Amino acid sequence: MKPCRLPLRHLRICLERQTHPPYYSQPRPLSTPSLSPLRRFHNQPSPTRREVRASDCLFGQPVHETHPHLLKPGELTPGITAQEYHDRRSALCALLPRNSAVILRSADVKYRSGAVFHAFRQESNFFYLTGFSEPQSLAILRKTGSAPDDFAFYLVCRAKDPQAEQWSGPWSGFDAARNVWNADRTGVIDFSENVLAEALKGIEKIFTDAELTQYGVETPFGAMVKRAASSKSSISALKPHINSLRAIKSPAEIANMRRAGQESGRAITAAMRRSWTYEKDLAAFLEYQYQTSGLDGQAYIPVVAGGPRGTLIHYVQNNAQLKPDEMVLVDAGGEYGTYITDITRTWPVSGKFSPAQRDLYTAVLKAQRSTVSLCRASANLTLDKLQDITERSLHQELKHLGFNVDGKEMGILFPHHVGHYIGLDVHDVPGYPRNVPLKEGHCITIEPGVYVPDDSRYPKHFRGLAVRIEDSIVVGADNPLILTTEAVKEIEDIEALRS
Numbered sequence: 001m002k003p004c005r006l007p008l009r010h011l012r013i014c015l016e017r018q019t020h021p022p023y024y025s026q027p028r029p030l031s032t033p034s035l036s037p038l039r040r041f042h043n044q045p046s047p048t049r050r051e052v053r054a055s056d057c058l059f060g061q062p063v064h065e066t067h068p069h070l071l072k073p074g075e076l077t078p079g080i081t082a083q084e085y086h087d088r089r090s091a092l093c094a095l096l097p098r099n100s101a102v103i104l105r106s107a108d109v110k111y112r113s114g115a116v117f118h119a120f121r122q123e124s125n126f127f128y129l130t131g132f133s134e135p136q137s138l139a140i141l142r143k144t145g146s147a148p149d150d151f152a153f154y155l156v157c158r159a160k161d162p163q164a165e166q167w168s169g170p171w172s173g174f175d176a177a178r179n180v181w182n183a184d185r186t187g188v189i190d191f192s193e194n195v196l197a198e199a200l201k202g203i204e205k206i207f208t209d210a211e212l213t214q215y216g217v218e219t220p221f222g223a224m225v226k227r228a229a230s231s232k233s234s235i236s237a238l239k240p241h242i243n244s245l246r247a248i249k250s251p252a253e254i255a256n257m258r259r260a261g262q263e264s265g266r267a268i269t270a271a272m273r274r275s276w277t278y279e280k281d282l283a284a285f286l287e288y289q290y291q292t293s294g295l296d297g298q299a300y301i302p303v304v305a306g307g308p309r310g311t312l313i314h315y316v317q318n319n320a321q322l323k324p325d326e327m328v329l330v331d332a333g334g335e336y337g338t339y340i341t342d343i344t345r346t347w348p349v350s351g352k353f354s355p356a357q358r359d360l361y362t363a364v365l366k367a368q369r370s371t372v373s374l375c376r377a378s379a380n381l382t383l384d385k386l387q388d389i390t391e392r393s394l395h396q397e398l399k400h401l402g403f404n405v406d407g408k409e410m411g412i413l414f415p416h417h418v419g420h421y422i423g424l425d426v427h428d429v430p431g432y433p434r435n436v437p438l439k440e441g442h443c444i445t446i447e448p449g450v451y452v453p454d455d456s457r458y459p460k461h462f463r464g465l466a467v468r469i470e471d472s473i474v475v476g477a478d479n480p481l482i483l484t485t486e487a488v489k490e491i492e493d494i495e496a497l498r499s
Contacts, residue, residue, distance in 0.1 A: 059172045060169070061132075063180060077131045079255055079256040079339075080131060081252070082181075084250065084252055085129065085182070089151070090149055090151070092141065092241060093143045093151040095241050096143055097205060098144065099144060100204065100205040100206070100207065101142050101200055101203045101206050101207070102207045102208065103138070103140055103196075103206060103208040104125055104126045104140075105123065105138060106122060106123055107121060107123040108135055121338075122338075124425050125246075129141075130181060132155060134157055136157065136189050137155070138189065138195070139153070139156075140153075140156070140199045141153055142154065142199050152185060153183050153184045154185045154186070154187065154199050155186055156174070156186065157174055157189055158189055159171075159190075193224050193227065193228060196225060196228035196229075200229045203229065204232065206234070207235075207238040208225075208235065208238050209238045239431055247428075248440075248441040249442075249443050253423065254443070254481075254483075257340070257472065258483050260341040260483075261343070261482075261484040262484075263293040263334055263336070264295070264341045264486075264487070265343060266487075268286065268487040269487055273497045275351070278321055279322060282322075283302050283318045287302075290335075293334075295334035295336050296335045296336055298333075299333045299334055300332075300340070302330065302331060302333075303315055303331035304329075305318075305330075306320055306322040306323065307322075307323060307328075308454065308464040310327065310329035310451070311451040311453065313416060322349045327347060327349065327357055327466070328348075328349055329467070330345055331344040333472075340424070340425070341483060342426055342470060342472050342484075345469065346466070346468060351495060355461075356461040357465065359401055360452070360462055360465050360467050363450065363467075364449065364450055364468070364469050365490075365491075368470075368471075368489075371386055372446050372473060372482065374389065375444065375473045375480035376438075376477065376479055377437075377440045377475060378477060378478050381437065382435050382438060386419060386446070387418045387434075390414075390446075394410070395410055398410075398413065403458060412453065419446050420444065422443050422444065438475045440476055443473065443474050443483075444472075445470055445471065445472055445473065446471055446473055447468055447470030447471075448468070449466070449469075471484045471485075
């Protein structure tokens with residue numbers, strides 16, 4: 001197996017802007033037996049370079065040497081080691097034929113308006129395979145043999161530019177791409193077409209989800225790939241192959257999601273202990289709790305919906321007043337190491353359930369508990385089958401409460417799916433089917449809900465009520481692991497928090 005280089009304690013970095021950088025570094029043999037503590041970037045010393053400690057350098061993202069409070073030795077991102085990133089690339093290449101290549105483009109910086117930008121978030125497949133969190137980057141895997149490690153990893157990024165970095169913050173540079181992110185070949189994004197031409201030479205099949213056409217017209221990047229590739233090269237979607245890997249989580253990924261679920265659950269339970277007058281204050285409290293507990297921040301824009309606003313599935317205005325006789329529905333979760341958690345809890349603003357609130361909440365809780373218990377590989381169920389089971393359970397519970405649940409009524413009262421896959425994304429591995437039998441390591445949500453319109457067709461005392469209860473779950477062999485168990489959900493526990 002090709003050894004995977006870990007983040008180094010020293011780096012030779014470019015002290016001056018390179019005016020004529022090479023478009024890619026020279027390849028190294030795939031069978032390199034070992035690495036010295038300090039790897040030289042170039043065979044000949046450069047007068048513009050000197051050796052410095054990595055802890056004295058600035059990178060485009062945290063590394064252990066600069067942020068030991070965030071990353072352990074050997075980790076490229078929180079909880080995920082350089083070895084695991086290498087193994088992911090190797091596993092993907094094992095699924096692909098010889099003489100094939102994978103092309104991934106980084107995400108772009110998104111702008112709120114004008115020059116005001118949003119916080120950067122890397123494209124998930126790019127991040128999954130590289131751990132590199134910078135825009136204007138390109139990752140390529142070139143597979144030429146049949147052995148597990150018969151592939152080369154290219155990472156193309158921006159060259160160091162102190163003047164530009166003074167405005168935008170630090171960039172890692174292509175030297176760090178090789179010596180920290182373990183690329184076999186590196187290059188400068190300005191010369192990406194040259195790198196593509198070298199990487200795609202002799203390649204018969206290209207796998208990519210990059211946008212090569214838009215509205216039927218070839219994009220500039222699509223034209224570049226076309227020029228670089230052989231006329232005989234075919235292009236296929238990457239998503240089906242990488243989804244099959246991302247869907248089953250490693251122990252390290254599950255540990256990150258457990259950390260996110262644990263701290264998010266504690267934050268929601270802490271919120272239940274308090275009295276709230278405004279939705280926005282409750283939303284701000286949760287975000288503060290996530291940040292101060294060591295999480296990266298919010299995983300998504302939260303839903304904090306009081307009273308009838310809870311019937312609006314993705315209500316995110318969060319700007320109304322909370323009334324004492326209402327319930328508040330909170331769908332919120334934090335993120336750790338770019339892995340998310342997804343939680344929904346519903347509780348009475350006053351701290352005590354009214355009889356109608358208690359009855360509807362109990363109906364949803366029974367269905368949720370029952371479905372969660374089936375999240376095990378030994379049950380041989382799919383998300384779609386869990387949906388059918390949950391609908392039958394809610395049908396029975398609501399009928400017992402006096403609801404008319406004939407015909408299309410269940411689709412009105414419970415209009416969404418009971419669950420989805422989670423991981424790097426809130427709705428993870430998009431396109432991965434819900435009719436796949438759940439296996440050990442699948443991570444999903446279970447989130448039944450009932451949303452009663454203010455309509456005379458429904459019992460008067462339930463009109464305008466909304467209850468959703470959601471947990472993040474790891475499918476186990478014989479038992480589920482609830483990642484969000486710190487968020488209380490039993491009626492007795494919720495009421496005890498304010499007694």
